Amino acid sequence: MKNLVGIDRGKAEKLVTELNILLADYEIFYQNLRGLHWNIKGREFFELHGKFEEFYQDAFVKIDEIAERVLTLEGEPLHTYTDYLKTAEISEVKNITDGIKGVKVIVDNFSTLVVKERDILSLAADADDEGTVSLMSDYISETEKTLWMLNSYLR
Numbered sequence: 001m002k003n004l005v006g007i008d009r010g011k012a013e014k015l016v017t018e019l020n021i022l023l024a025d026y027e028i029f030y031q032n033l034r035g036l037h038w039n040i041k042g043r044e045f046f047e048l049h050g051k052f053e054e055f056y057q058d059a060f061v062k063i064d065e066i067a068e069r070v071l072t073l074e075g076e077p078l079h080t081y082t083d084y085l086k087t088a089e090i091s092e093v094k095n096i097t098d099g100i101k102g103v104k105v106i107v108d109n110f111s112t113l114v115v116k117e118r119d120i121l122s123l124a125a126d127a128d129d130e131g132t133v134s135l136m137s138d139y140i141s142e143t144e145k146t147l148w149m150l151n152s153y154l155r
Contacts, residue, residue, distance in 0.1 A: 003074045016075030019132070023066045024087035025116060029109045030059040032093050036102040044099035055106065055146075062139065065103055066144035070131055079131065085114050089116075107150050114143040 007028060033056035040048050067077035085092075090109050094101050111145050117136045124132035 003147060005072060005131070007073065007120050007127050007129050009074075011021060011129070012073045013075070014097070015120065015123055015129060015132060016073050018069050018077070018116070018123060019066055020072070020078045021087055021089070022120060023063065023070065024084040025090045025109075025113060026059055026063050026066060026139040027084045028090045028092060029113065029132050030056055030063060030066050032090070032109060033094065036096060036105065037044075039095065040099055040102060042073060042099055046088070048099045048102065052102070052106075058142075069135060072131065073129075079084045103150055103154060107147060107154070108148050110143050110150070113129070114140060114147065117143065118131060 003009050003012050007015075015102050032049060037052035039057060040052065067079075070077040077086060092111050093105050096105060117139045121133060121136040121140065124130075124136060
């Protein structure tokens with residue numbers, strides 16, 4: 001049995017589950033980025049304050065895209081912080097004011113996200129779900145480049 005967009009319902013349900021986990025991780029990541037943006041202090045303030053804002057604006061867009069993909073696959077996106085905290089692998093961070101520590105948190109969070117994105121890419125390919133494949137492929141390319149740049153910043 002296929003869903004509205006022609007994907008096997010069982011495979012779509014598995015994708016919905018994994019996309020909801022990614023959604024939860026992005027929501028916690030988003031809030032981590034907001035906190036880092038607000039609380040950063042020190043010599044790197046101007047460059048990191050702006051960079052953290054760029055990252056959280058991008059995460060905000062991805063959150064919406066992921067939720068809409070869940071809906072396209074006929075699932076229900078998670079939408080409460082209770083569910084996000086219960087589901088996410090990414091942990092909340094609090095009161096980080098040091099720029100280098102903040103960048104390391106972001107690297108850890110992006111590293112978690114890219115692994116999940118690759119897992120979803122594989123599941124989507126198996127389900128012949130080109131929409132999710134395309135979305136994850138774009139995310140992976142962006143995340144890998146960002147990880148390279150952040151790693152270069154930390155050296």
